[in-house]
Amino acid sequence: ANFYFRIGSYCVLCVVFSAVACVVCVLCHGGRTVRNMSIIKRFVRIFKYFYGIQFETYGEEKLHDDKPCVIISNHQSILDMMGLMEVLPRNCIQIAKRELFYMGPVGLIMYLGGVIFINRKRTSAAMSAMEEVGNTLVQENLKVWIYPEGTRNESYDLLPFKKGAFYLAVQAQVPVIPVVYSSFSSFYHPEKKIFTSGKIKVEVLDPIKTEGLTVTDIPKLLETCHSVMRETFFRLSNKPNENGTNGPTSQPMQ
Numbered sequence: 001a002n003f004y005f006r007i008g009s010y011c012v013l014c015v016v017f018s019a020v021a022c023v024v025c026v027l028c029h030g031g032r033t034v035r036n037m038s039i040i041k042r043f044v045r046i047f048k049y050f051y052g053i054q055f056e057t058y059g060e061e062k063l064h065d066d067k068p069c070v071i072i073s074n075h076q077s078i079l080d081m082m083g084l085m086e087v088l089p090r091n092c093i094q095i096a097k098r099e100l101f102y103m104g105p106v107g108l109i110m111y112l113g114g115v116i117f118i119n120r121k122r123t124s125a126a127m128s129a130m131e132e133v134g135n136t137l138v139q140e141n142l143k144v145w146i147y148p149e150g151t152r153n154e155s156y157d158l159l160p161f162k163k164g165a166f167y168l169a170v171q172a173q174v175p176v177i178p179v180v181y182s183s184f185s186s187f188y189h190p191e192k193k194i195f196t197s198g199k200i201k202v203e204v205l206d207p208i209k210t211e212g213l214t215v216t217d218i219p220k221l222l223e224t225c226h227s228v229m230r231e232t233f234f235r236l237s238n239k240p241n242e243n244g245t246n247g248p249t250s251q252p253m254q
């Protein structure tokens with residue numbers, strides 16, 4: 001019962017907070033702009049206190065370079081939204097599945113924040129939507145946050161990556177910055193109906209340049225990102241990987 005109460009309250013918070021945030025965003029900025037993301041961020045960062053979730057971030061300063069880039073991160077559940085807003089840099093929009101747009105105030109606040117909605121079932125439409133982002137990324141000095149797994153994944157591993165984020169980065173010739181969240185499985189497990197409090201480690205990895213890369217380099221770029229994120233995911237989640245090493249590489253943020 002506690003699981004359903006906590007998940008239900010999370011959804012209710014999303015609906016209520018997004019309705020309020022819509023009013024604040026329209027009053028402050030008048031309409032759809034990435035600047036609304038800083039308002040949304042302030043609201044969402046309150047959620048962690050309701051659920052006793054702590055974040056331990058490493059390397060967050062790597063996201064503060066005021067330049068366009070593609071940020072990619074692993075995606076475990078709707079709780080990821082808290083982790084996203086914990087480290088979201090300025091001028092950063094997200095790519096989201098179109099279904100979220102139809103979720104009442106949640107969809108509206110995402111629209112107001114500049115979120116790009118894609119239809120995962122229509123690859124060509126999704127690709128052209130992302131191509132459009134690639135065309136404006138540099139001149140609008142935008143960052144874009146993409147979940148390359150393309151869906152939530154509660155397995156104790158990373159799914160294979162979709163290619164869209166890498167096409168976008170190579171098309172715009174901007175770096176890819178991987179962000180890895182440790183596994184939630186110690187405090188959040190839908191099958192076992194577990195949703196308690198816990199700590200999430202977040203590590204921002206070094207930017208991966210795409211200058212000079214072309215479409216033919218995408219499989220290798222994807223593979224490089226996938227393996228470095230998978231190794232980090234195992235390390236942050238204390239899941240012994242092939243050579244059994246654990247523990248973060250950089251110092252915790254002060």
Ligand SMILES: CCCCC/C=C\C/C=C\CCCCCCCC(=O)SCCNC(=O)CCNC(=O)[C@H](O)C(C)(C)COP(=O)(O)OP(=O)(O)OC[C@H]1O[C@@H](n2cnc3c(N)ncnc32)[C@H](O)[C@@H]1OP(=O)(O)O
Pocket residue numbers: 013014015017018021040043044075081084094095096097100106109110113115118120123126127130131146147148149150151152161162163164165167168
């Ligand atoms: C105030 C309180 C608020 C309360 C709460 C409310 C809101 C919070 C506010 C904001 C938070 C927002 C949070 C948003 C989170 C949303 C999370 C999600 O929705 S995740 C799901 C959606 N995301 C994705 O799917 C992104 C990853 N997917 C992709 O990038 C895919 O590549 C794709 C573009 C969708 C295409 O999908 P497909 O399945 O076809 O995959 P492939 O990548 O395998 O591509 C197939 C094929 O096409 C070629 N390809 C791909 N892209 C391109 C391209 N751009 N140009 C040319 N060709 C391309 C690719 O090479 C493949 O070909 P081949 O197999 O021959 O190699």
Ligand SMILES: CCCCCCCC/C=C\CCCCCCCC(=O)OC[C@@H](O)COP(=O)(O)O
Pocket residue numbers: 010011012014015077078079080081097102103104105106150151152153
């Ligand atoms: C007054 C009208 C109310 C309308 C009903 C709204 C109810 C929805 C309430 C809260 C939903 C929480 C969504 C918050 C945004 C979280 C973003 C996110 O991380 O979702 C991604 C996830 O989805 C991916 O789905 P898939 O696993 O790819 O498939």
